[in-house]
Amino acid sequence: MLELTIGIVGATGVVGQTAFDILADDFSGFKVKKLKMYASRSSAGKVFNFRNSKVTIEEINLESLQECDAILFATDAAISQEYIPKLAEKGILCIDKSSAFRSHSAVPLVVPEVNADQLAYEKIAKFPVIASPNCCTIPLVMVLKALDEKFSLIRAIVSTYQSVSGAGKPAVEVLTEETKNFFVNQDLTCGKSDIFPKSIAFNVMPYVAGLLENGDTDEESKIISETRKILANPKLxxxxxxxRVPTFVGHGESVTLEFKNKVTAAQxxxxLSQFSGISVIDEKSKFEEDDYELFVTPREAHGKDDVFVSRVRKTEVFENGIALWIVSDNLRKGAALNAIQIINFCALNGTILSLKRK
Incomplete structure (x- = not known):
């Protein structure tokens, strides 16, 4: 088993902290020999306990980053764009959670359960950068991949219900403070915050990131373009x-699908139940620790690695139509876990070893 030095850039954010927690687990492809954590100058010097050792947060610097075998970037696109090309030149595997490289033609956009073939050394040797998709794209493409292979997907209509943690730790703080303000002052003024254009507490808003010229938001555009790229279907x-909804962790997706082939809810x-990483929930589901009954909510998905699918049913809006409900932990499978699974796969398939020998 490979022993690797792993770096986390953006280590004090919600995704970085989730990655920190996950890396304490055991993996089939690698062992964490050393963990290096990076954040802004204001966080530098903070100390975290990792397994039986202490890790001190460093300010982001190229010299230290070059000591890593693989690095998870859980920060904004500007930092990824500044550091990743320089590290890639040195043959260091970089997994980027930002949107910086997702549309780059030379950079694979990967969900290991869906398109792990893109992690072969030959595909990334010249530029060892892997983009991790948007937190709603990941669970969506897992479902679409499984069903498209068997029933030939024609179209998909998706509405996402996204928790505030998708906008980072400051967004979690905004929801917390606005909620407190309501209970203390009975104030439900729909005012603007530093994070959201309107109050998020006890509210929902059809606005995740900025509006584009065609009327889509940036988030909606990402889901569409990324899904097409991952499924290698540009005309989907x-x-x-x-x-955006006033929950802390966990995203939900209401999905309506049309297929070329006849299909039943049971099929x-x-x-989906046979697809790695997906749990189907209905009246027949049996779980040792959790009783989800007929459906799963984002709160129940918090802290879980699986993508949960429930409310599967036929719909008459299309001749071969299916409607369903997806939930997942946006900080785990929607972000940190997917990135770490990419590292694990690259350890198992020999890509990291080949990069180290390069």
């Missing part, structure tokens, strides 16, 4: 509406 008919459940 897909509409998305992204809604969809059976197909």
């Amino acid at each position: 008919l897909l509409a998305a509406t992204s809604v 969809v459940k059976e197909t």
Whole structure:
């Protein structure tokens, strides 16, 4: 098993902290020999306990980053664009959670359960950078991949219900403070914050990131373009509406699908239940620790690695139509876990070892 020095850039953010927690687990492809954590100057010097050792946060610097075998970038696109090309020149595997490289033609956009073939050394040797998709794209493409292979997907209509942690730690703080303000002062003024254009507490807003010229938000555009890229289907008919909701962790997606082939709800459940990383929930589901009953909510998905699918049913809006509900932990499978699974796969398939020998 490979022993690797792993770096986390953006280590004090919600995704970085989730990655820190996950890396304490055991993996089939690698062992963390050393963990290096990077953040802004204001966080430098903070100390975290990792397994049986202490890790001190460093200010982001190229010299120290070059000591890593693989690095997870859980920060904004500007920092990724500044450091990743320089590290890639040195043959260091970089997994980027920002949007900086997702549309780059030479950079694979990967969900290991869907397109792990893109992690072969030959595909990334010249520029060892892997982009991790948007937190709503990841669970969506897992479902679409499984069903498209069997029933031939024609179109998808998606509405997302996204928790505030998707906008980072400051957004979590905004929801917390606005909620406190309501209970203390009975104030439900729909005012603007530093994070959101209107109050998020006890509210929903069809606005995740900025509006584009075509009327889509940036988030909706990402879901559409990223899904097409991952599924290698640039003409896939897909509409998305992204809604920010006043929950802390966990994203939900209401999905309506049209297929070329005839399909039943039972066939969809059976197909999805056989796909790695997906749990189908209905009246027949049996779990040792959790009783989800008929459906799963984002709160129940918090801290779980699986993508949960429930409310699977036929819909008459299309001849071969299916409607379903997806939830997942946006900080785990939607972000940190997917990136770490990419590192694990690159350890198992020999890509990291080949990069180290380069």
